[in-house]
Each structure stands twice: as structure tokens, then as C-alpha cells.
Amino acid sequence: MVIKKFKSIAALGLLLSLSLLTSCSDDDDPVVVIDNPKDIIELASATPSLSILVDAVVKADLVDALKMNGPYTVFAPNNDAFAALLDSNDDWSTLNDIPTETLATVLKFHVLTSKVTSADLSDTYVKTLATGPNDENLSLQVETTGGVEFNGDSKPITVDVEASNGVVHIIDKVMLPPSLVTLALNNSGLTSLVAALTDTRHTTDFVSVLNGDGPFTVFAPTNAAFQSLLDSNDSWSSLGDIPIETLDSVLRFHVLSGANVQSAGLSDTYVNTLATGPNDESLSLQIETTGGVEFNGDSKPVIVDIQGSNGVVHVIDKVMLPANIVTLALNNSGFTSLVAALTDDRHTTDFVAVLNGDGPFTVFAPTNAAFQALLDSNDDWNGLGDVPIATLDAVLKYHVVNGANVQADQLSDNQEITMLSEGMVTVDLTDGAKLETSSGQSVVISVTDVQGTNGVIHAVNNVLLP
Structure with a gap:
């Protein structure tokens, strides 16, 4: 087998232009600006609105890690963001109620191992310090078109706070590592896939399945790919026109269960999908890497290695139809x-x-x-x-x-x-x-x-x- 790593292709969006060291609200605690920048931990400790974040970093035993040379980019949730997180779970009254391992994963999801200023942001996915099923770095979605958001719904309050070992952006919400379902829901280019997965005619609850432990590998067709599928059949003007048995089989054919296959692990081979054959045998999906990556003969990757907490997503340019012999x-x-x-x-x-x-x-x-x-x-x-x-x-x-x-x-x-x-x-x-x-x-x-x-x-x- 020939194994080739191929790079993620992400569409670059409108660059974020935000004033340096400015606050979006007069009520926010001021960020301490110093002539000789302190490290990230020292800077956060000197900022009253980040006191709960500092306590969380101490509880998760990440202080020493964030005092290293870096450079790091830290998306720092303010105290209000942590209060909202605690309110979201009836079992959590204080930070001490959050399991240490969970807290550590959440905090690591807010850290990049490179320096990314506001001017560097674009519509893309970035790798965080948090890891997935097989120690793969979890992906954080950054959106800049139409307004800046991280992970689908977290917004910047203050950006580009310089530290000696990186940069801090203060945000308004604690970001939770996303599952495959959340990754799809947060991506405006995958709305047709989400609609197909949540079609009420299904007897399979795909959302529940893909929210499971996994790991899964999902080949996610773009909205344009689904439109091409509809255009290929005169009887299909919308997803609702596709027989539900057909739609069910097609969706299953895009999912590998029990495997988190990143692009570096692809090779010229066949893999078993969730779709089944005459006697419930798993249908085979062909993967080719020699001479360029293709799935099922003619579907190509658009974005690869979008890593979630329970699996990985590769965005593809064509809906793959289960193949006969x-x-x-x-x-x-x-x-x-x-x-x-x-x-x-x-x-x-x-x-x-x-x-x-x-x-x-x-x-x-x-x-x-x-x-x-x-x-x-x-x-x-x-x-x-x-x-x-x-x-x-x-x-x-x-x-x-x-x-x-x-x-x-x-x-x-x-x-x-x-x-x-x-x-x-x-x-x-x-x-x-x-x-x-x-x-x-x-x-x-x-x-x-x-x-x-x-x-x-x-x-x-x-x-x-x-």
C-alpha cells in the first residue's frame, strides 16, 4: 500500500480586523498592559476578569505547561463565561465539581501551540492542544465571514493581548470539544448533510449514533455535492424526494465505525462502511492515494482531518453512492x-x-x-x-x-x-x-x-x- 499525507485545503476568509488591546464593553475589567510582557499565566493572574480561568488552570495542573516558552495562543474565557458553564450542568456548582480530566481537556481545547493574532484569523480549522481518541489534536473552528466566532458560538471580547510566550484573546464562552455532530452543525457548508442525517423519515437516529463514543471517520459531502446528487436525477428536486432507504444507505456509506482515520493513515485499500450488502455484510469503500486522493472512484477531499472528540471528518466534493460489483x-x-x-x-x-x-x-x-x-x-x-x-x-x-x-x-x-x-x-x-x-x-x-x-x-x- 502507498501511504501519502495530503494537506488540508481550507478556504481563506475575510481577515479579522479588530483594534489591539481594546474592550467591547465599558463594563469589562481592563486588561493590564505592561512594558515588559509577562507570561500567559502571569498576565491572566493580573487580569481580574480571568480569575476563574486561573483557578481552573491550577486545578487542571496546567500552570507549568503555559509558563513554557511556547509560543501559544490562548482563547481565555472570562469569569462570566465560566459562570455560564457551571450553570449549564446541574452537577456543577463550582470548579471542584468538574472532573479534573474533563476540565484539563476543555482548557487544552483553548490553546494553540503557535502564535495567532487577530490579523491571522480566517475561515478555517486549527489544531488545539486537546487530543482525541488516539491522541490526535482536536480541531477548533474559526469563522470570520459575517463576524468572528470560535467553535460555532464563542465570540471575542478583547484580542491580541501580548504575553512573553504568546498571545491571549479573551472570549465570552467556554468552548467544549465538539463531537462529529457538533462539527457538522457548526459548519455552514454542511447544512445539506445535517438535513439528510436528521430527516424524520429515518428509522436510524443518525445524530445519536454519531454522538456515540466511536471513534468514527465521516466523509462529509458539501452542500454543492448534495445539489449535484439532486441534479443527477430528474425525480429529485429536494432531499425529501430521495427514497428513505436510498438516503439511509448512502449516508451509512460515508461512515467508518471503530476507526479514526486521519489523512496520514490513508492508503490504497478498501475499508468497511456502516452501509450493508445482501446479507448485512459491510459495504466496501475504495480509497486511492497513488496519483492523488480519491474515494469511491471519483470523490475528492476538500478539507481533511477535522478532528472531533469522537472521530474525524473529511469534507468531500461528491456524494458517494454505494458501489455494485x-x-x-x-x-x-x-x-x-x-x-x-x-x-x-x-x-x-x-x-x-x-x-x-x-x-x-x-x-x-x-x-x-x-x-x-x-x-x-x-x-x-x-x-x-x-x-x-x-x-x-x-x-x-x-x-x-x-x-x-x-x-x-x-x-x-x-x-x-x-x-x-x-x-x-x-x-x-x-x-x-x-x-x-x-x-x-x-x-x-x-x-x-x-x-x-x-x-x-x-x-x-x-x-x-x-
């Missing part, structure tokens, strides 16, 4: 010879139409290298067009099982499988997974369980000969 083969550059063989215009059998059917099918798919080995075995065959069509037809039918979705864990040693050609193969599991023919040919199953909506594909390293 024909689409899976078409999207895989390792099966171009198989596709060419299936679509050979000499056939009397329309293999594409057959394999686009309801199925279920199990396809043992020879790789490009396997087809090349077949051509090399006969001096008269320089290309697939040289293979007699009757032979090619029989060969292809010898790789398809009709009426069964047989995943790898359903194979057993010495199991006999009847192919579409009515020929038989025998499963050999003594040393890996192999298929054997009555003539003694043995082929290795090299990749298993590429699951489509109407069947499953297993790649094999040689072409089976009837």
Missing part, C-alpha cells in the same frame, strides 16, 4: 483487463448487464497480471482480442458464482463451489486461501471481501481455466 471493478486500476474482457463486443452474453443485476454474486477476479500470464501462455495471443470469444466467455463464467455472496470467512477447506459455467472448483485452505480445478490448476486468492451492493469480489493471481 461492476462499479467496484471499473474503479480499480488493477482490474482493467478483467473489465476489457467482460466488455469485449464479440460476446453474445452481456456480462455487464448480468453483473449489474440483483445477484448476489461472488466474483473471483483475476488481476491484470493474471490476464497477462494467460496471454503469455499462448504464442498466438498478443491481446485479449486474440483469445477466441468462446474461450473467453467460458473463462469469465468460470470466475462467477451466481446466487451467493460468499465472503472469506464462509469458505471452508475442501469446499466445492459451482461456477456460472457449471464447472466446479475446490477450496484449499491448508496454506492460505486457494482455488483448485479438476485439472490440477491452483490459484491464490490474494485479496478478499471487496463487498458491493449485489455481491462480493475476491482477487485471484491467475486466470482459472475451465
